[in-house]
Amino acid sequence: MDVPDDAVLFDMDGVLVDSETYWHRFEDEWVFAEAIESGSPAHEEITGMPYYEIYDYLDAKYGTAVTKTEFMTKYEERAESLYGEQVGLTEGVRAVFDAIRADGRALAIVSSARRSWIDIVRERFGLDPLDLVLSAEEIDEPGKPEPHVYEHAAAELGFDPDECVVVEDSVNGIESAARAGAFTIAFRSTHNADLDLSRADVVAGSFGELREILFGS
Template identity: 75%
Template sequence: MDGVLVDSETYWHRFEDEWVFAAAIEGGDPAHEEVTGMPYYEIYDYLDREYGTTVTKDEFVAAYQDRAESLYGEDVRLTEGIPALFDSLRAEGRPLAIVSSAPQSWIAIVRERFDLGPLDLVLSAEDIDEPGKPEPHIYERAAAELGAEPADCVVIEDSLNGIEAAVRAGAYTVAFRTTHNAELDLSRAEVVADGPEGLRRVFLGSE
């Protein structure tokens, strides 16, 4: 969802610059790609281990939850062409799933606001009792829920952690390149889709 269906990574990166990296850690200079794609409650664990933290995990989680409401409800915009792409894939009989590190409550805001349904599966990292991205468990679970092998699934990811999770699960991985990850090496994915037009070419072979 984040960074693929909606442009939320831009806003989360700003939140990280203004509060997470500026006030919630003891020191150091984390890069956005270190944490992008991870479940937000695991971001705390990572930062605490690597940089030290100045807030409790409860305070950290609460700050993310507070920001999420307006971020998804007001700020983000839907990626151009997503409804048409979804309609085309449904017409071909392909199952569609959102598999996200975001909680179900955040996903629900986006689904309702942009009418992203019907879907065959909506799976959040909070739904599985396993570590989140970059570990492969969420994509392995998603494939199982859909009655498929990971190798028969196509995953669209924008973050290094997400790409790593999909590749390690054995899925065919498409990296979605957009403004927030324009400078990152996305070569772990099988193919890189440049923007909405690139996604359409990958899936439908056309503009």
């Protein structure tokens, strides 16, 4: 398996922190229960998408019962306590980050979350230094599952996408990375245990397995 050794780009939600469990609960209790007009969306339909694009997707497919402003405000209010108090850091993150830095590879977080939410996680768990932090809201193009955010991230780091490794957990995120041309590692956890992650080049079930993929056993 030929794994690029120039840069490693991490999604945040569901990879670095266990936030998808909390977001799925929020979706069940409010988004799918009160914010749409009809239907029963699956979590994987929207997981990994920027929250402001989630509204557009749901509105087109299911109809919405709230305004986009109300929808976005709910997400923003939920994010403060979710990232600031509730989420936990995935076991092994710091050790893998240290190994990537020591090996001279570029290290980045590339996320659909707002930049302010990423910064809460960075500061709370001491994830710096990073070579790049990029939020989908910072590019003037559609977010995941479109490839643009990973294309932009690679370019900002000075690489082509196929020189980068991307670690993703969601179907939309994996699709984004694969379409960009990056070597894509799917991170398997409890929240995505039953999903088809076959668009990825390889699947890791822990940061220990991820380290073996990145550096060999």
